[in-house]
Amino acid sequence: MRLTARLLLSFALVALFAAGFGAFLALQAAQTDVRRFFRDQFGEQAMPPSGTPGPGRRSGPPPQRDRELLLERLRDSQVQAAVFAVLVGLLAGGYLAWRSVSPIRHLTDVTRRYARGERQARARVQGADEIAELSAAFNQLVDQLTAEEAQKQRMVADIAHELRTPLTVLRGELEALQAGLMEPTPHTLGRLIEEVDLLTHLVQDLRLLTLADAGGLSLNRxxxxxxxxxxxxxxxxxxxxxxxxxxxxxxxxxxxxxxxxxxxxxxxxxxxxxxxxxxxxxxxxxxxxxxxxxxxxxxxxxxxxxxxxxxxxxxxxxxxxxxxxxxxxxxxxxxxxxxxxxxxxxxxxxxxxxxxxxxxxxxxxxxxxxxx
Missing domain, CATH: 3.30.565.10 (Histidine kinase-like ATPase, C-terminal domain)
Structure with a gap:
């Protein structure tokens, strides 16, 4: 179920539960107060067959003060029922909110762990709602970043290797020239220039790729x-x-x-x-x-x-x-x-x-x- 639908359904269930439970408690309390009121006012004995009030009963409507007392008891019962229903609704809503927020907190924790350098941290994917989609997208992003980081490390190692070879040749031949072991003939100098050209081309190629990655490659169309x-x-x-x-x-x-x-x-x-x-x-x-x-x-x-x-x-x-x-x-x-x-x-x-x-x-x- 999608997260939006689940939240709406949760709120609706909490509201219906609170309203229904509150009405039920209010009705039960009202019935109890009404029975208690009439028992206090008219006693427990049944009405005689002749219709005349029996002993312990009063005839006629209850006095005004008694009616006000009944209404006050009913209001108190309704308030108590409403307070109890709200408390139950808050507990149910809090539980549902905790269930909904828990995956977000987990994803936040995983993100912070990854930021601290835990490159193996991955989010837990459960269900098929928006949070699950976000967790899956986060894992995909982390996998892509990990692959790119590994590729960059390999590229740095490759660059070092590609530069090391011509630099080693240059250093060896220059040291030989310096020590007088080689003559600075046109052939020898030509080989040195070729190695310098290789380095120049490699640096130019790397610069071109860097510009392309940064979107700074200009084209004259x-x-x-x-x-x-x-x-x-x-x-x-x-x-x-x-x-x-x-x-x-x-x-x-x-x-x-x-x-x-x-x-x-x-x-x-x-x-x-x-x-x-x-x-x-x-x-x-x-x-x-x-x-x-x-x-x-x-x-x-x-x-x-x-x-x-x-x-x-x-x-x-x-x-x-x-x-x-x-x-x-x-x-x-x-x-x-x-x-x-x-x-x-x-x-x-x-x-x-x-x-x-x-x-x-x-x-x-x-x-x-x-x-x-």
């Missing part, structure tokens, strides 16, 4: 031809794909929508980079554009091994790698798909990953055809 942008992205990966022995393909027609050109190009770069990393030599990476209702679609298909089903829900998480053996050098930083997701959602779009029926993975981006 303008009418954009998706097909032309797709061809530009494919051209940028032509040399790399050729070196890996992977074919690049395009399919789709002209399609225009409002988007930030640089941000959307970054999305395509990240998706194509991911596809090339997982496509073996002799395979193909295909970029498609399509129109579907109010959405403009971008699809990146590859002929790689696909994504393990257990990894599909996590591919857009930060620092997540389906192949745990991959390193930063062979598998990227683990931020590419997370950044793509953040940029697509900033455009009001959606991104999803699935496995193609014939093999390989499909990453699909849906972008709205209008800003609204």
């Amino acid at each position: 303008a009418p954009l031809e998706l097909a032309a942008l797709a061809r530009e992205a494919l051209a940028a990966f032509g040399t790399r794909a050729e070196a890996r022995g992977v074919r690049l393909g395009f399919a789709g027609g002209e399609l225009s929508l409002p988007a930030d050109r640089e941000r959307l190009l970054q999305v395509l770069y990240n998706l194509l980079d991911n596809a090339l990393r997982h496509t073996p030599a002799g395979g193909e990476v295909r970029l498609e554009t399509a129109l579907e209702g109010p959405w403009g679609l971008l699809r990146v298909r590859d002929t790689g091994p696909g994504i393990p089903p257990e990894d599909l829900p996590h591919v857009f998480e930060r620092f997540y790698r389906a192949d745990k053996a991959r390193t930063r050098e062979s598998g990227g930083s683990g931020l590419g798909l997370a950044i793509a997701k953040a940029l697509v959602e900033a455009h009001g779009g959606r991104i999803a990953a699935r496995n193609a029926p014939g093999g390989g993975a499909v990453l699909e981006v849906r972008l709205p055809l209008s800003k609204g």
Whole structure:
């Protein structure tokens, strides 16, 4: 039963009980007082058959003072009955109120325990009223916060790991240069610059994700031809794909929508980079554009091994790698798909990953055809 209905029913029952019980007590008291009054006034003997008053009886109506005494007794009885009924009603109402407030107090106590750091505190869910719904929603919120807190802790650990590797390389080579163990040749300095670039890109990626989380990611929207942008992205990966022995393909027609050109190009770069990393030599990476209702679609298909089903829900998480053996050098930083997701959602779009029926993975981006 819903909480509102239960409270209304409780109040109604208390009111009916108080009124009925008060009326019953008043009636009983009145009958008792009336019998006592007539016994005091007329005695206990029956009326003789002739109709004349018997001994101990008075004939005629009771005197005015006696009638006032009777009315006073009746009023006193009614007051006593009303007071008793109110007391009983208060007790019943207090019990019902305690039953209704008890779950709220429990939820308040659980909330305070969670605020004190007891992360395992959960509310007790009983019944199907509003309090039960609130308790269930509280538990769901706590579970979500716990998961996000654990994810943040993992992310901090991953960031520390990603930063530690290039910093260790930089420190080792700089110490070798300082000690005269290495010559500052162009090749050596070039490796140091590459490590600095890796750090710079990682910091920029983290900053972009932080801006996206805070809603501070700015977009310069303008009418954009998706097909032309797709061809530009494919051209940028032509040399790399050729070196890996992977074919690049395009399919789709002209399609225009409002988007930030640089941000959307970054999305395509990240998706194509991911596809090339997982496509073996002799395979193909295909970029498609399509129109579907109010959405403009971008699809990146590859002929790689696909994504393990257990990894599909996590591919857009930060620092997540389906192949745990991959390193930063062979598998990227683990931020590419997370950044793509953040940029697509900033455009009001959606991104999803699935496995193609014939093999390989499909990453699909849906972008709205209008800003609204």
